[in-house]
Structures are given as C-alpha cells and as structure tokens.
Amino acid sequence: MTTVATAAILQALPDPVLLIDGKKTIVSANDAAKNLLGAQIEGRSLVLALRQPEVLDAVNDVLGGEDHRSAHISLMTSVRRSFDIQVTTLEAAAQSNARAVLIMHDITAARNAEQMRADFVANVSHELRSPLSSLVGFIETLRGPARDDESARDRFLDLMDSESKRMARLIDDLLSLSRVEANEHILPDGQVELRALLADVTDALSMRAN
Structure with missing residues (x-):
C-alpha cells in the first residue's frame, strides 16, 4: 500500500490514530489525533506526545514482539475524557517505517x-x-x-x-x-398531545404534594 493510500485511510478514520516506528517516534497521525494531541505531533517521540505509562508499556510490548495490547487512560482536555487504547503490530513496509498502529477510541460517554x-x-x-x-x-x-x-x-x-x-x-x-x-x-414515530401530557404531570405532582 502506498504512503498516499495509507494517509487517506488514516484521515477517513474518526478515532485518533498514530503510526509509530521502532524508536517510538510518531511517523504519521490523522487529523483526529492532531486535534487531540497537537498539530505538530508527527516526528515527535510518543513519550513526549502522550505521557501515559500504560500506553508506553503497551507500545513497548508490541514493538517487542506481541501482536496486540490494550490500555485505558484518561486525558484532561477542556473536560476529562476516557479512551480505550488499542496497539497493534504492523508488518514492515517499504513505504513506511511504522511498526505499530495506536488507535484511541473515546469512551467518555459510555x-x-x-x-x-x-x-x-x-x-x-x-x-x-x-x-x-x-x-x-x-x-x-x-x-x-x-x-x-x-x-x-x-x-x-x-x-x-x-x-x-x-x-x-x-x-x-x-x-x-x-x-x-x-x-x-x-426512534419514536407517534405524536404526543403536550397539553394533555402536561395536565397529567401537573395532576400527579399535585397529588404527591398533598
């Protein structure tokens, strides 16, 4: 797969995605990752871009030979957000030095x-x-x-x-x-008579108050 095709796939993914080389340098990141971690993260060390010991341990294990590792972290942005981290090994490719892919799935709502x-x-x-x-x-x-x-x-x-x-x-x-x-x-497909509904709620609350 060409570098252009890889970049297109990364940009199409809604979750933040990082491609990491054997030295834990971020060789590529999609826009979702840049919006979360900073626009200039490509070329930076993962250690500096994402100071999370659980993530670094998972990446080290994958770079060390494991196929897959996961982790859960919290990041403080404008609000505290929770992420499910998935790190998977990548086969060596001539077009890229990436050896692992890191995907961050936002589970804050859950x-x-x-x-x-x-x-x-x-x-x-x-x-x-x-x-x-x-x-x-x-x-x-x-x-x-x-x-x-x-x-x-x-x-x-x-x-x-x-x-x-x-x-x-x-x-x-x-x-x-x-x-x-x-x-x-x-999805609801019926109609609600708001006047009657409000009257019922008012009556119910009045009975409880009495």
Missing part, C-alpha cells in the same frame, strides 16, 4: 453512563431502604407496645400505607426507566 447508572442504583437503594425500615419499625411497634392501642394502630397504619405507596412509586419509576432503556434504539 463511562459517564456507567457512572450515572451506578449513582442511580445507589440512590434508589437508599430511597427504598428508608420506607422499608419505617415499615419494619411500624410492624414491630404494632406487635409490641401498640398492640392494644387503637389510636396508635390507626396512625401507624396510615403511615405504613404512605410508605408502601412511596415504595410503589419508586418501583414504577424503575420499571419506566427499564422500558426506556429497552427501547432507546427505536
């Missing part, structure tokens, strides 16, 4: 989604634990000191009803989220 999911599960667990603990406490009280106290029993039953409905709302929210995630790849 990592953020994972963190949001973890935070959501933690928050829901906390929200469910509170009414559940209240219900357990009310039941223990009704079985003990308030066994024969009719007024206390009625008050606790009202509180238990409120807490159980709170748990039911949380579970409904979880089921709604699950349905949204299951169908997130399907």
